[in-house]
Amino acid sequence: MSATGTKPALRPFLPQDTATVAQIFRDAIGELTEDDYDDAQRAxxxxxxxxxxxxxxxxxxxxxLLALRDSEPVGFISLKGNDHIDMLYVRPEVAGEGIGTFLATAIETLARGRKAKTLSVDASDTALPFFEKLGFKPQLRQSIALEGEWLANTKMAKTLEASAGRERP
Structure with a gap:
């Protein structure tokens, strides 16, 4: 991998990325959420x-979208519809290096371009401080059932301001 601070490349998800992205997903949950969720919940x-x-x-x-360093995926983000971040995960070894912020900023730009008024996310307890730093506000606590386990998260939203210079009717 490149040194910290190197700006990653960005490209769309391709079907051949599935195994790599699934592993990023599993590794991020397994290693980064252990302070907030127990073994059964993470599994x-x-x-x-x-x-x-x-x-x-x-x-x-x-x-x-995938973030790449040295042509290797180090994180991904998915936007459901025009206004909901469904998934955002980074490799544990690059956590805290700005990859998540890079991906979130790219998706926010895309959502604005699609005329979304707000951007929402169901943030895990682990991701809550990250999204707060990006300007998302907690809306409500939720519990979701997965494989017989209950996991708590927080519905968050961010108001997207109109682009500068845009004329209003």
């Missing part, structure tokens, strides 16, 4: 990538 969460065909369909059905 249930990671299991949602076990059916790689279904996982690939989910990613392909959304706008999914």
């Amino acid at each position: 249930a969460w990671m299991a949602s990538a076990d059916d790689e065909e279904s996982f690939a369909k989910r990613l392909a059905g959304q706008t999914t």
Whole structure:
């Protein structure tokens, strides 16, 4: 991998990325969320990538972008519709190096371009401080059932201001 601070490249998700992206997903959950979720909860969460065909369909059905360093995927983000971040995960070894912010900024720019008024995310307890730093505000606590386990998260939203210079009717 490149040194910290090297700006990553960005490209769309391709079907052949599925195994790599699924591994990023599992590694991020397994290593980065252990302070907030127990082993059974993390295992249930990671299991949602076990059916790689279904996982690939989910990613392909959304706008999914990959961050690359030295041509290798180090993180990904998916936008459901024009205004909901469905997934954002980075390799544990690059956590804290700005990859997540790079991806979130790219998706926010895309959402603005698609005329979204707000951008929402269901943030894990681990990701909550990250999204708060990006200007997302907590809306409500939720519990979701996965593989017989309950996981808490927080619905968050960010108001997207109109682009500068845009004329209003």
